[in-house]
Amino acid sequence: MPEKIKNLLELAPDERANLMITLLSKGISGKVLDVMKSIPREYFISSEHFAEAYHDKPLPIDNGQTISQPYTVGFMTDLLEVKPSDKILEIGTGSGYQALILFKLGAKVYSVERIQELFDRSVRTFFDFGCNGIHSILGDGSLGAPEYAPFDKIIVTAASPKVPQELKNQLSTGGIMVIPVGSRESQTMLKIKKINDSYFEKTEYSNFRFVPLIGSSGWNTNE
Ligand code: SAM
Numbered sequence: 001m002p003e004k005i006k007n008l009l010e011l012a013p014d015e016r017a018n019l020m021i022t023l024l025s026k027g028i029s030g031k032v033l034d035v036m037k038s039i040p041r042e043y044f045i046s047s048e049h050f051a052e053a054y055h056d057k058p059l060p061i062d063n064g065q066t067i068s069q070p071y072t073v074g075f076m077t078d079l080l081e082v083k084p085s086d087k088i089l090e091i092g093t094g095s096g097y098q099a100l101i102l103f104k105l106g107a108k109v110y111s112v113e114r115i116q117e118l119f120d121r122s123v124r125t126f127f128d129f130g131c132n133g134i135h136s137i138l139g140d141g142s143l144g145a146p147e148y149a150p151f152d153k154i155i156v157t158a159a160s161p162k163v164p165q166e167l168k169n170q171l172s173t174g175g176i177m178v179i180p181v182g183s184r185e186s187q188t189m190l191k192i193k194k195i196n197d198s199y200f201e202k203t204e205y206s207n208f209r210f211v212p213l214i215g216s217s218g219w220n221t222n223e
Contacts, residue, residue, distance in 0.1 A: 112141030
């Protein structure tokens with residue numbers, strides 16, 4: 001493990017362990033928590049927020065975006081039922097934290113980000129963590145990544161007004177999509193399983209609040 005990451009892991013071991021206990025008590029699986037424990041959240045945030053790195057809340061990253069609340073990351077990862085060698089599409093790379101977790105669970109990850117600065121930074125992040133198996137894509141992820149489809153799993157980490165048809169098309173039969181859908185203020189977490197091209201099984205979970213998915217099948221910037 002690179003020295004920089006090792007040093008960050010030494011910063012707040014007790015706080016990190018306590019957060020994992022909290023998440024376990026909220027129902028997040030041990031398998032996902034083991035991976036979350038191995039990634040220092042300090043890496044993704046500015047030092048002024050270090051004291052809050054292991055609070056269970058979203059934190060700001062650059063360009064007005066956020067790294068999601070740890071509970072939300074764990075919950076969505078569990079809903080995806082990640083298996084080693086799954087081919088997963090993530091929409092909304094942001095800090096790269098969620099993509100790293102999926103990669104460390106053994107998946108082949110394709111991650112799309114629309115903001116150039118965040119995209120550039122995430123490429124450096126994946127390099128720093130020694131992950132050469134994450135494929136970074138710059139563009140409008142509301143349209144998916146048709147050139148790499150189909151995907152076993154799709155995870156959308158921004159709030160969508162609907163389930164984009166393009167993403168449904170790019171999911172394999174038997175595949176799972178996890179996506180927060182609703183208004184810009186509040187979204188219901190959906191787990192969607194593709195039974196066949198015309199039938200999708202949908203399970204609804206509680207409400208979350210994400211930054212908007214901006215794009216052709218998402219929100220307009222000024223909506
Ligand atoms: N998964 C991220 C992480 O682990 O840090 C958190 C994602 S943040 C809540 C949402 C991200 O979605 C932002 O970085 C935002 O720029 C990005 N985003 C919004 N609309 C997008 C789109 N159409 N395509 C790709 N990325 C988008």
